Amino acid sequence: MRKKITVVGAGNIGANCAMWIASKELADVVLVDVVEGIPQGKGLDLLQSGPVNGYDVRITGTNDYAATADSDIVIITAGLARKPGMSRDDLLLTNYSIVKGITTEVVKHSPDCIIIVITNPLDAMAQTAYMASGFPKQRVIGMAGVLDSARFRAFIAEELQVSVENVTAVVLVGHGDTMVPLVRLSNVTGIPLTDLIAPEKLAAIVKRTQNGGAEIVKCLKTGSAYYAPSAAAVEMAESILKDKKKVLPCCVLLEGEYGINGTFVGVPCKLGAKGVEKIYELKLTAEETAALHKSAGAVKELVDVIKKKNA
Numbered sequence: 558m559r560k561k562i563t564v565v566g567a568g569n570i571g572a573n574c575a576m577w578i579a580s581k582e583l584a585d586v587v588l589v590d591v592v593e594g595i596p597q598g599k600g601l602d603l604l605q606s607g608p609v610n611g612y613d614v615r616i617t618g619t620n621d622y623a624a625t626a627d628s629d630i631v632i633i634t635a636g637l638a639r640k641p642g643m644s645r646d647d648l649l650l651t652n653y654s655i656v657k658g659i660t661t662e663v664v665k666h667s668p669d670c671i672i673i674v675i676t677n678p679l680d681a682m683a684q685t686a687y688m689a690s691g692f693p694k695q696r697v698i699g700m701a702g703v704l705d706s707a708r709f710r711a712f713i714a715e716e717l718q719v720s721v722e723n724v725t726a727v728v729l730v731g732h733g734d735t736m737v738p739l740v741r742l743s744n745v746t747g748i749p750l751t752d753l754i755a756p757e758k759l760a761a762i763v764k765r766t767q768n769g770g771a772e773i774v775k776c777l778k779t780g781s782a783y784y785a786p787s788a789a790a791v792e793m794a795e796s797i798l799k800d801k802k803k804v805l806p807c808c809v810l811l812e813g814e815y816g817i818n819g820t821f822v823g824v825p826c827k828l829g830a831k832g833v834e835k836i837y838e839l840k841l842t843a844e845e846t847a848a849l850h851k852s853a854g855a856v857k858e859l860v861d862v863i864k865k866k867n868a
């Protein structure tokens with residue numbers, strides 16, 4: 558029996574998640590959206606791409622959660638996207654209600670699923686899904702670090718004119734301007750970045766990574782990135798569905814790790830059939846630890862706002 562992935566929100570990211578899932582024949586897809594016709598139309602269009610691209614998966618578009626029953630994974634992409642001049646935090650309360658409502662529906666129809674959250678502000682929305690679902694922390698995961706690391710790797714590969722496959726890069730903590738690209742632990746086939754790129758150039762690449770989302774929002778003017786974010790979420794789903802045990806930076810609930818308690822933060826995790834199977838505690842320098850806690854503090858501020866709203 559093929560696996561089943563539900564994607565909630567059939568907008569830019571949702572539709573592309575469905576396309577990557579189908580192209581990899583990872584699972585049958587159910588695309589859900591509130592707007593009548595959008596998931597049905599995009600679902601049919603993706604289904605009809607199958608004969609051309611050679612994939613045999615079922616793709617259903619719907620406005621009704623009944624079709625999502627017994628999903629293995631649910632990817633939540635629904636919510637408002639940023640407009641130029643808006644910060645991710647400006648989306649907080651609107652997307653909080655959307656994600657909370659969706660999670661309640663999802664849990665009703667797929668009580669054993671694993672939830673991957675994409676909606677912004679990501680860390681706070683992952684915490685919202687965790688609080689609304691009542692699921693164990695292993696089964697609620699936020700997607701940000703895989704995207705931020707992919708941006709870091711793309712810029713490094715471009716600078717050095719090398720294959721992206723040989724670039725290992727780690728980005729920690731919140732999906733915001735305070736994210737921490739860890740130069741010290743990043744390399745090209747084991748060669749430290751600091752041996753390959755001049756300090757000022759490396760600092761510029763770190764800055765561009767931290768500003769990666771805003772750079773694309775500025776270009777697109779009417780929305781935010783969607784190819785890399787959707788590809789990143791599907792890499793996480795693939796590691797879970799195929800029990801690949803990939804070690805990826807994911808937004809997860811920390812309970813003491815890194816000295817942080819009760820907040821969703823982006824750190825390296827092992828993703829397998831049970832979801833988050835291990836959280837890795839990197840040995841960080843004092844400076845890196847300070848940056849990690851500063852970013853986690855920014856996440857906690859947002860989470861405190863939604864906890865008050867949830868009280």
Ligand code: TXD
Pocket residue numbers: 565566567568569570571589590591592595634635636637638639648652655658659674675676677678679700701704732770780781782783786
């Ligand atoms: O790395 C990351 N996590 C981020 C995530 C990277 C880029 C974008 N990030 C965020 O993803 C972005 O800030 C938004 O919060 C979400 C989705 O972005 P997308 O670009 O896909 O937005 P769209 O194209 O506006 O699509 C959103 C869809 C749209 O079709 C709405 O009708 C639908 O969400 N929507 C809903 N569907 C179901 N249920 C409800 N309640 C609902 N509300 C809106």
